[in-house]
Amino acid sequence: MTTTLDRGALPGVLTVGLARGAVELKQFFRHKDQVIFTFSFPALILILLGSVFSDTYEGTGVSSGQVFSASMAGAGIIATSFLNLGIGVAEDRSDGTLKRLRGAPVPMSAYFIGKIVLVVVASLAELVLLLAVGMALFDTTLPADAGRWFTLVWVFLLGTIACSLLGLTISSFAKNAQSAGAITNLPYIGLLFVSGVYIPLVVLPGWMLDIGALFPVKWVAQGFRAALLPDSMAAQEPAGTWELGTTALVLGGWCVVGLVLCLVTFRLTARKER
Amino acid sequence: MTAIQVQGLRKSYNTLVAVDGIDLDIHRGQVFAILGPNGAGKTTTVEILEGHRTRTSGSVSVLGTDPARATRAWRARIGIVLQTANDAAELTVAETVRHFATYFPAPADPRAVIEQVGLTEKAGARIKQLSGGQRRRLDVALGIVGRPELLFLDEPTTGFDPEARRHFWDLIRTLAADGTTIVLTTHYLDEAEALADEVAVIAGGRIVARGTPATLGGRSTAKATVSWIDHDGPRSVLTDTPTALVNQLSGGGRELPELTVTRPSLEDTYLSLIGGAR
Numbered sequence: 225m226t227t228t229l230d231r232g233a234l235p236g237v238l239t240v241g242l243a244r245g246a247v248e249l250k251q252f253f254r255h256k257d258q259v260i261f262t263f264s265f266p267a268l269i270l271i272l273l274g275s276v277f278s279d280t281y282e283g284t285g286v287s288s289g290q291v292f293s294a295s296m297a298g299a300g301i302i303a304t305s306f307l308n309l310g311i312g313v314a315e316d317r318s319d320g321t322l323k324r325l326r327g328a329p330v331p332m333s334a335y336f337i338g339k340i341v342l343v344v345v346a347s348l349a350e351l352v353l354l355l356a357v358g359m360a361l362f363d364t365t366l367p368a369d370a371g372r373w374f375t376l377v378w379v380f381l382l383g384t385i386a387c388s389l390l391g392l393t394i395s396s397f398a399k400n401a402q403s404a405g406a407i408t409n410l411p412y413i414g415l416l417f418v419s420g421v422y423i424p425l426v427v428l429p430g431w432m433l434d435i436g437a438l439f440p441v442k443w444v445a446q447g448f449r450a451a452l453l454p455d456s457m458a459a460q461e462p463a464g465t466w467e468l469g470t471t472a473l474v475l476g477g478w479c480v481v482g483l484v485l486c487l488v489t490f491r492l493t494a495r496k497e498r
Numbered sequence: 499m500t501a502i503q504v505q506g507l508r509k510s511y512n513t514l515v516a517v518d519g520i521d522l523d524i525h526r527g528q529v530f531a532i533l534g535p536n537g538a539g540k541t542t543t544v545e546i547l548e549g550h551r552t553r554t555s556g557s558v559s560v561l562g563t564d565p566a567r568a569t570r571a572w573r574a575r576i577g578i579v580l581q582t583a584n585d586a587a588e589l590t591v592a593e594t595v596r597h598f599a600t601y602f603p604a605p606a607d608p609r610a611v612i613e614q615v616g617l618t619e620k621a622g623a624r625i626k627q628l629s630g631g632q633r634r635r636l637d638v639a640l641g642i643v644g645r646p647e648l649l650f651l652d653e654p655t656t657g658f659d660p661e662a663r664r665h666f667w668d669l670i671r672t673l674a675a676d677g678t679t680i681v682l683t684t685h686y687l688d689e690a691e692a693l694a695d696e697v698a699v700i701a702g703g704r705i706v707a708r709g710t711p712a713t714l715g716g717r718s719t720a721k722a723t724v725s726w727i728d729h730d731g732p733r734s735v736l737t738d739t740p741t742a743l744v745n746q747l748s749g750g751g752r753e754l755p756e757l758t759v760t761r762p763s764l765e766d767t768y769l770s771l772i773g774g775a776r
Contacts, residue, residue, distance in 0.1 A: 231604040234570050243600045247589065254588035254624075320583030324640070327548060327580070328601050329573040 240330055241337025248342040252308075262308065263350060266300040267357050273422065274362045284456040289362025291460075294452040295421045297354040298383065298445035304346040305384040307408050309339060309391030314404030317395070317493075339388075347384050355452075364452065372451045375468065379447030382475035386440050389482025396489040415441040425462050433462055440478050443471045499526040500559075501648055501679040502547060507556035509542055516542045518703035520556070524696075526647075529670070529680045531694035533687070535772055539703040540683040541581065541652060547681070548578050548650055561648055574602050577646030579637050581653050587626035591617050594625060595639050602644035614672070615639045616665060631662040638666075642673065649673065651682040655689060667692055687764045701772040715767040722761050726754040 253259055273296075274289030281291070316322045325335055358364030367373045391408065398404030416422055418432040419442035425433060436442040449457065450466035458466050502524040509517040517539045524530045534540045545551040546558060549565035549572075558564060563572045586594050595612055599605035612621050615635040620628060628636065634654060641649055651670075655663045670693055674680055684690055690697050691711040698708040699715075707715045724743050725734035737743050740759045748754055762770075 231571075231574060231602075234574060234603050235600060240601055243597060247586075247593075247597050250593070251586065251588045316585070319585045319587075320580055321585035323550070324578075324580060324583060324585060327550065327573070327576075327578040328598070328644070329570040329603075330601050331570060 234329055237331055237334050238337065241334040242341065244330075244334055244338025245341025248338045249345055252312075252342055252346060258311075262303050262346070263353055266296050266303060266350070267353060269422070270296040270354060270357055271361065274358075281457065281460060284454065286453060286457055287362055290358065290364050290453065291424070291449065291457070293354060293358025293362050293364040294449040295445040297351055297358075297452070298379075298448040299416055299421045299441065300350040300354045301347040301380060301384055302387045302412065302441055302444060304350045305343050306387035306391040306394075307412060308343060308346060309388050310394045310398070310408035311401055311404045312339070312342075313392055313395035314398035315401040318400040339392075343384055343388050347380070351380065367451050368454075375447060376451035379444060379451065379471065379475070382472065382479060383440060383444035383447070386475050386478035386482050387444075389479065389486045390440075393482060393485040393489050396493045412441075415439050418442075419445055421445050424460065426460060437474075440475055443474045447471045447475075500524070501526045501528070501561060502681070503557075503559045504547070505557045507543065507546065507558060508554045509539075509546060509551070510554050515703055517546070517553075520700070520703075520705055522698065522705070524679065524681060526679050527674070527677050528695045529674045529682070529693050531690040531697045532681065532683045532700060533685065533690055533697055533768060534683075534700035535685065538700045538772070540700050543700065544650055544652055544681065544683055548576070549573075574644055575647045577641035577644060577649040579634075579641035579649070579651045579654055581656075583637060588624060590622050590624055591628070591636055591639075592621040594636065595643055598640050599643045604645060605643050606645050608643060611639050611643045614642075615669060630657050631659065634658070635666070638669065642678075646678065648679045648681070651680065653683055653685070655684070655686065663689070687768055691764050699768060699771050707767075707771050711764060714764065715771050717762055717764065717767045720762050720767075722759050724757075724759050726757045728755075732756075 270292055273292045274287075277288035277292075280287050322335075355364060355366070359366075367376055394408055395404055398407055415436065418428065418436035419425075419439065420428070420436065421441065425436075425442075428436070446461065446467065449461075450468055450471075455466075458464065461467070500523055502522060504520055504522040507517055507520040507522075508515070520539075520543060532540050532543065542551060546553050547560050547565060549560075549568035552566060558566070561572065561575055563569070565572075589597070591612060592608065595608040599608050599611075609618075609621075612618055615638050617632060617635055617639065620632060625633070625636065634657075638651075638654065641651070654670075655666050658666060667689070670680060670682075674693075680693075682689075682693070694711055696709065697711055697714055698705050700706070709715070712718055721736045721738055722740040723734055723736055724740050724747075725732065726747065727733065735743060744754070744757070744759065
């Protein structure tokens with residue numbers, strides 16, 4: 225090793241990124257408290273809310289449980305993207321993971337590919353779990369036609385992308401994993417209340433609706449209701465329609481804002497550390 | 499051949515000057531120890547060499563590259579053993595070393611590396627179950643699995659028991675024998691004495707002395723203290739010519755009770771060096 229060896233080519237960024245993804249998944253699913261919190265918490269809330277409010281919406285044959293299932297599926301994928309990355313990246317920063325990777329021939333893009341793999345798998349698992357609970361207990365049915373499947377897919381994608389980027393942004397403001405838990409859960413739980421997840425939008429006061437409408441949670445939940453409930457339920461939304469166009473605009477907008485915020489804060493933190 | 503060349507390195511944070519003009523040449527295949535008290539600028543200097551930190555001024559070349567412009571190919575040629583890391587707690591030792599090997603173009607066999615750091619019995623254990631010393635040995639495994647030409651070790655044996663330290667030193671000697679250039683920071687003088695070909699003492703952001711452990715700070719040519727006991731009790735004399743003195747005192751072979759000839763220990767030299775810089 226005294227001379228410069230011909231070491232051959234560096235492994236490709238995608239190869240390293242996928243290897244990172246495999247390791248991220250292993251770590252995530254072995255972290256029992258995290259898994260229990262991320263998966264059981266929305267499922268438990270769904271079972272509780274669906275059992276407490278067992279009435280049926282007049283003239284639609286749709287039960288409260290079905291509505292909660294759709295909305296909680298939206299809340300669930302926000303937990304697996306926003307909370308997961310907000311807390312996970314802050315943890316990587318404080319426990320030395322990021323420093324170790326920066327000292328190895330690992331491009332930052334490979335680290336992010338690993339995180340994308342993690343968020344996609346965890347979010348799909350969350351969606352499947354909550355739909356399964358809904359189907360088992362509250363007569364939830366899978367989307368009835370191709371159009372609704374399409375709605376489910378794009379709301380899922382735009383929602384997880386926007387919330388992942390916001391999670392990455394907020395991780396920069398946390399001193400450590402504990403403080404990241406606090407600063408991500410506070411806005412998350414608060415928004416669940418004003419976004420029609422725990423409480424139907426129609427009973428909320430106007431100012432709460434206005435606050436909820438600014439953030440992605442309301443639009444992801446509403447988009448999932450559009451995909452999973454019959455059109456007769458659109459009348460229960462404040463606007464009287466599913467507002468899919470607005471949903472796409474707001475979530476798309478948050479993707480752009482999230483990307484800009486994420487790049488700016490990552491650059492600032494990187495500079496501060498050096 | 500030079501592995502590391504540093505000229506006029508300075509690093510300041512606002513008004514605080516952490517590194518205040520350091521020059522260094524470290525040759526390939528050398529084990530080079532950087533000694534100094536906490537806050538002297540050791541870690542800052544090493545982190546600049548590793549490409550983890552930017553510098554305020556000066557020129558730095560590590561394996562022919564400026565670490566401020568580190569590329570992946572350059573990163574693949576160096577190894578870094580972090581001072582504190584608690585990452586990957588849920589993975590096993592073997593998983594982590596195997597995974598880390600996939601980052602490099604020509605890695606060592608992960609199983610051989612685990613064997614080399616003495617963790618074979620713990621290969622299947624989760625990292626969170628390792629003791630402090632085992633955890634540090636894993637850090638070393640991750641530092642060497644890419645077969646680096648240059649290895650940085652930042653206070654590698656802090657918190658080790660004496661036996662673990664001896665094992666660790668053997669490991670470093672094996673790596674050095676393979677031709678790996680090693681830069682280690684430490685505040686253990688015996689560690690520097692046992693491992694290093696050359697030592698630099700940093701205090702107050704400057705190099706205050708540099709040399710082999712035996713000659714550091716004029717240690718080998720310093721006055722010796724000759725002590726013995728005569729009718730009046732313990733005697734001791736500081737002299738440049740201890741051999742002549744002993745010869746004269748003993749009158750051609752008479753035994754002198756409790757005779758000792760001592761030169762300043764590395765610790766004495768070190769303490770006077772860093773004391774003078776304060």
